[in-house]
Amino acid sequence: MQDYRRTQMQKELIIQRLKEEGCRITKQRQMLLDIILEEDCSCCKEIYYRASKRDPKIGTATVYRMINTLEEIGAISRKNMYKIACGEECEVKEACTIELEDESVVELSAIQWHQIIQAGLEKCGYMRGQKIKNVVAMPCQCAEA
Structure with a gap:
């Protein structure tokens, strides 16, 4: 449902x-x-x-x-x-899972994911007032050995 x-x-x-x-x-x-x-x-x-x-x-x-x-x-x-593509209004609860080097896991909803990316891009000077349209994340291939 x-x-x-x-x-x-x-x-x-x-x-x-x-x-x-x-x-x-x-x-x-x-x-x-x-x-x-x-x-x-x-x-x-x-x-x-x-x-x-x-x-x-x-x-x-x-x-x-x-x-x-x-x-x-x-x-x-x-x-x-x-x-x-989900936008910042998306209500998906487990949209992103982040694994840290100490094996801990952070799960973010789509709303949290967009808020964090928005804040980070603004703080680093990449964005000034724009809204995120879409985010595409590719899995890292370099650390798999």
Whole structure:
């Protein structure tokens, strides 16, 4: 039930962003958004395949345009295999796990994660009043030996 509510909140936020950008919210766009939110998709072809099962009239161009639009508004990141990017209002409880050298673990909610990054970037002079749109963290490969 919590996943459903989180997914609905994400969908509503994305639809709001699309409207702000002047996009019409069509049934096909809503369906594509549902597909992306329901499952991890690794490419546009996979999204198209799933969408064409639900609506045989959908075209590949529609899928590619929707993916590009979602990426432009910061709702998805192709680097994250089309996972919906959480914003600072996200209520995911365990969004980030940090392991320290003494083997202790710190778990942060999405809200805490964004607050810490925002404060750190401001303190170091990288940001002045902007808000974080998205964060992509890559696992470290150098320490694994």
